[in-house]
Amino acid sequence: MLDLFPLVTTDIALFTLMEGQLRVLLVERANTPCVGAWALPGGVLRPDEDDSLEATAFRVLATKIMVQVPYLEQVITVSGAARDPRGWSISTLFCALLPPEEVPAVAGLKTSRICWANPIDHQLPLAFDHAVLINYALTSLRDKVRRKTLPLHLMPTTFTLTEVQQACEAILGRKLDKGTFRRQIRDNTSLVELPGEWRTGPQRPAQLYTRSGSFRFDA
């Protein structure tokens, strides 16, 4: 059958921040092919229950990873006979952002071993062409941030401006200037100041913000 019809799958690069570091979710493959290798979470399209490939990605995340993500975006579609030993295959890659509240749900997964890997310097043996896919997803994410879209879906519900800056720095892999950063986001309507709410500590308190209800990372 796969000589006439390709295998159609979806893979998801699910990013989050852990201790200020950008991480991508890998799962250990329990089934053939590539048993024991690490891979991006993914699954086969089910035309009978999925409305679209994006729906496939949401279903995979909900059923296999047990998370609901606020942000999913298509990155690229890879294809060919060589990338999967089962034969001619297609995979549409999605990039997803996981808010920190959802991380424990993933960590508690009992069904398979998981790993939050550094997307730039991952040492694990990766299945299929997933090393390339991670690069595609990371490039796409960095381009968004370079175009001044704030990755607020990686933030908790309340956060400080310095924390947003640190998230951008983790994604871009370089330091940003504080004054320049704050100037650029000053008029960003995605950010809503929370009057009277402050992050305290052994220093001057910082104003807390939240995402505006209309914030979309893909805008």
Next chain:
Amino acid sequence: MLDLFPLVTTDIALFTLMEGQLRVLLVERANTPCVGAWALPGGVLRPDEDDSLEATAFRVLATKIMVQVPYLEQVITVSGAARDPRGWSISTLFCALLPPEEVPAVAGLKTSRICWANPIDHQLPLAFDHAVLINYALTSLRDKVRRKTLPLHLMPTTFTLTEVQQACEAILGRKLDKGTFRRQIRDNTSLVELPGEWRTGPQRPAQLYTRSGSFRFDA
């Protein structure tokens, strides 16, 4: 069969310039579904002969449209049960640029009626979701030009700087400032000056340029 496996196709938004206007190729559908409607050129994936979906796009252009294009880039993959009456389908959309020398080959096609339509204001009845696909391709093309990548694959082998500017203006749909435009492309290594070659006419002659061998529109 299509209840288990989706129909996998490729569509191509093939752009060219005609009399200074940006145009996209439409072909009149000869087969069901949507006989008689206008559509982007496209075709079904053949896993036995195509190395990738990009190869499918090149094959479709070579065999159905009889052209070889220097530039093909993936734009997006659309999917779902509603977009094609034959059932659950996937189409990966590519954007292609056709140099003016190749336009006559397309114009001379005897196999089906064709049309070079205005991609913004196309009045023809379009098959499937192809009106949406044209918008995706146009947005992708405009983004490239906004990021200062010159659409040199739309130019003849020799051209003037004013002609490149007019190509960019046709794509973006607005006038550009001559001084600003020339300042921005001054150090662009994609352009090679042709010493002693000039475009003449009833005014001051203009320096002719050509693409550098290493020019890639996707850079």
Next chain:
DNA sequence: GCAATAGTGTCTATTAGACAATATGGG
């Protein structure tokens, strides 16, 4: 000379980048 377009220069407003200065909490 005149029309038309090529090619260059100039001025201003905006912005990025680097860095300094000030503010305000906890201890």
Next chain:
DNA sequence: CCCATATTGTCTAATAGACACTATTGC
């Protein structure tokens, strides 16, 4: 007070946008 971080300000270089000016051809 001191420390650490928040927040704001300042200076400079680079750039975009608008527009003017000069150059060179055919007629």
